[in-house]
Amino acid sequence: MSEIGAGTRLGYSLGSFVTGAFGTVPGLLLLPYLTDTMAVPAAAAGAIVLLPKAWDVVFNPVAGRLSDADLVRTGSRRRSLLLGGLAVAITFAALFAHPGLGGAGADSAYVVAVFFVCATAFAFFQVPFNALPAELTEDYHERTRLTTWRIAVLALAVLVSGAVAPAIAGGVGGVAGYRTMGVVIALVILGGTLAVHRGTRGAPVGRLRGPTPHWRELVATMRRWGAFRRLLCVYFVQSLGVGTLLAGVNYVARHVLGDPSLQSLLFVGFVGPALLVMPLWNRVGRTGGKLAGFRVSSVVFALALATLVLARTLPLGVVFVLVAAAGVGYAGIQVFPLALLPDLITAEEERTGAARAGVTAGVWTAAETLGLALGPGLFGLVLAAGGYVSSAGATAPQPDTAVTAITVGFSAVPAVLLVLGLLPLRRAVFASEHDRPAGTPAS
Numbered sequence: 001m002s003e004i005g006a007g008t009r010l011g012y013s014l015g016s017f018v019t020g021a022f023g024t025v026p027g028l029l030l031l032p033y034l035t036d037t038m039a040v041p042a043a044a045a046g047a048i049v050l051l052p053k054a055w056d057v058v059f060n061p062v063a064g065r066l067s068d069a070d071l072v073r074t075g076s077r078r079r080s081l082l083l084g085g086l087a088v089a090i091t092f093a094a095l096f097a098h099p100g101l102g103g104a105g106a107d108s109a110y111v112v113a114v115f116f117v118c119a120t121a122f123a124f125f126q127v128p129f130n131a132l133p134a135e136l137t138e139d140y141h142e143r144t145r146l147t148t149w150r151i152a153v154l155a156l157a158v159l160v161s162g163a164v165a166p167a168i169a170g171g172v173g174g175v176a177g178y179r180t181m182g183v184v185i186a187l188v189i190l191g192g193t194l195a196v197h198r199g200t201r202g203a204p205v206g207r208l209r210g211p212t213p214h215w216r217e218l219v220a221t222m223r224r225w226g227a228f229r230r231l232l233c234v235y236f237v238q239s240l241g242v243g244t245l246l247a248g249v250n251y252v253a254r255h256v257l258g259d260p261s262l263q264s265l266l267f268v269g270f271v272g273p274a275l276l277v278m279p280l281w282n283r284v285g286r287t288g289g290k291l292a293g294f295r296v297s298s299v300v301f302a303l304a305l306a307t308l309v310l311a312r313t314l315p316l317g318v319v320f321v322l323v324a325a326a327g328v329g330y331a332g333i334q335v336f337p338l339a340l341l342p343d344l345i346t347a348e349e350e351r352t353g354a355a356r357a358g359v360t361a362g363v364w365t366a367a368e369t370l371g372l373a374l375g376p377g378l379f380g381l382v383l384a385a386g387g388y389v390s391s392a393g394a395t396a397p398q399p400d401t402a403v404t405a406i407t408v409g410f411s412a413v414p415a416v417l418l419v420l421g422l423l424p425l426r427r428a429v430f431a432s433e434h435d436r437p438a439g440t441p442a443s
Contacts, residue, residue, distance in 0.1 A: 009146055011199015012136065013153040015129050017192025018085050020157025021185050022092065022122050023372060025165045026115070027246040028267075031376045033096065033169075033178055034111065035390040038104045042388045046380020048108055052115035053373025056123050057366040063123040064362020067131060077128035078197055084124030085193025089186045091118035096182030098175045123365065125193070130361035132200070133342040141286055147339040148282040155274035155331060157192070161185055162267035166250065170260055228344050228360070230424040235337050236367040238298070241417030242330070243375015245305070248410030251383070255403050256311055256410075257319070269323040274331035281332045290336045295422065297332020302418040304329060308411035312403070333418075375414075382409035 026049070034045035071077050095114045101107050133146055168181040253263035284293040304326035311319050345360050386405025389396040 008136065008200065009149045010153075011196060011201075012132060012146065013150040014199055015081070015085075015125075015192055015196030016150055016154035017157040017160075017195070018088060018122075018189050019126055019129065020154045021161040021188050021192070022088060022118075024158045024162045024246065025092075025181075025185050026095070027243055027372055027376055028162060028249055029165060029169060029178070029181070030095075030111075030115075031247050031380060032250045034108065035388075037098065037175055037178065038107050039390055040104055040108055041390055042380045042383040044108075045390075046377035046384075048112055048115075049380070050373045050377040051112055052119045053369050055116060056119045056369040056373075059120060060123045060127055060366035060369060061359055061362040063127045064131070064359035064365075067124075067128045067362070068359055071128075077132060078200055080124050080128045081200075082193060082197045084121050084126075084128075085189065085197070087121030088118060088125055089190040089193065091121055092189055093182045093186035094118075096178040098178060100175075119369070123362075123369075126365050127362045129196070130338075130341070130365055131345075133338070143342045144282060144285045144290065144335075144339045147335055148278050148285075151331060151334045151338070152275060152278045154334065155271050155278070157188075159268060159271040159275070161188060162249075162271060163264040166263045166267075170263070225344075225348060228348070231337060231340060231344065232364060232367050233424045234294075234421045235364070236371045237417050237421035238333055239368045239371025240374050240378070241371075241414035241421070243372040244379050244417070245375070245410060245414040246372075247376035247379035248406060251406045252311065252410050255398050255406050257316065265320075266323060269320045270327040270330065273324045273327040274334075277328050277331050278335070281335050284332075285336065285339060290340050293332055294336035294340070297329045297336065298418055298422055299329070301326055301329025301333060302415045305411050305415035305418070309407060309415075311407055311411065378413065379409045382406075382413065 030049050031042075031045050034040040034048060035042055040048065067077055067080055070080055091114055095111065095118055097114075098107065099110055101110060133143055133150075136146065137143060165181050165185055168184055169177040171177065172180050249266050250263055253266060254260045281293055281297065284296065304322050308319065308322050308326070311322075314322075341360075341364060348360070382405050383402065386402040387399050388402040388405065389398055
């Protein structure tokens with residue numbers, strides 16, 4: 001297998017509307033939904049956002065093993081994609097339904113329970129979705145192209161969900177606004193599910209290998225697989241930084257920039273440039289190597305965020321320029337690790353002779369899920385340290401220390417995490433140099 005058709009690329013990429021919406025909206029709005037409509041204290045709200053996602057860290061590898069077994073049994077991962085995506089859409093709408101059970105404790109318990117089910121359903125979608133690139137093509141550069149298409153659609157999905165969800169929640173207002181937003185985003189998730197299911201019909205599935213027979217063998221594989229562990233570590237730390245950044249957008253718009261309506265514009269300014277620079281990052285990956293592109297994009301992202309620590313004193317136009325620069329870097333750190341992952345999977349499957357795509361994608365997704373889930377929790381702790389005042393309805397006045405905490409949590413904290421992520425990346429090498437096609441640049 002080498003180059004795949006544009007229809008398959010687009011069909012696969014449209015699944016990013018599911019991952020983009022689920023990965024963006026809870027990280028963006030669930031924390032303020034809890035703190036400012038249910039009066040849940042910031043630290044407790046951060047824990048509520050974290051707990052269901054923490055379950056996925058345990059469950060995602062299980063979902064990966066089940067996906068590998070389903071592939072061998074049926075010859076396709078599409079059934080899991082369809083069922084998982086449908087369940088995500090239904091439970092996402094329920095997540096923001098706010099049943100009004102009579103108190104913050106009962107309502108919070110409802111959120112935890114529904115988010116728990118929603119996160120589990122998402123694992124059954126995201127794990128096979130992440131495993132597919134290793135099976136759709138074995139061509140080194142085609143994988144970069146496929147991932148570029150996927151991240152371009154992901155950027156569009158993040159742009160749509162990240163801009164539309166706050167606009168609906170804020171425009172309608174209160175509990176009704178969150179309920180309406182939940183239904184609209186659920187429809188976006190449903191559309192993405194149906195599109196990827198139909199778009200990958202008849203797509204290649206690679207060489208069918210038997211699934212890993214025992215967990216003991218999988219653990220041994222992970223212990224020997226140094227390149228994957230290092231790349232996974234980088235991705236986890238950077239996902240933590242992105243999760244912290246996303247959790248801060250709502251608070252920055254309201255309390256740092258002083259205009260809640262700027263939340264949607266911040267998202268457009270952040271994600272919009274990502275759509276424009278995808279061809280640039282694809283070219284960087286083809287000429288300079290995927291790892292080089294990963295390093296460069298990480299530095300660009302970190303520098304832009306570090307400068308945003310001055311957001312309280314900078315002109316609004318400068319703030320948006322820095323947000324756009326951060327978006328350029330963000331596009332790169334999404335493209336390159338996901339383009340490297342199928343290369344690592346293919347080399348390991350050839351070494352072991354057993355299916356690794358599903359279970360590896362499960363471990364990968366668990367790390368991403370944990371990082372994105374810990375982000376709001378970390379931001380909640382930063383808010384608590386700054387003395388943030390929670391409320392049940394109208395936005396409460398905040399002390400200066402809380403505004404400072406919001407600024408630091410949105411900028412300096414994720415910037416530091418991005419830089420820390422570069423440390424293991426210094427040693428990350430291509431898993432199988434001898435498998436690289438002739439003329440492919442070294443990474």
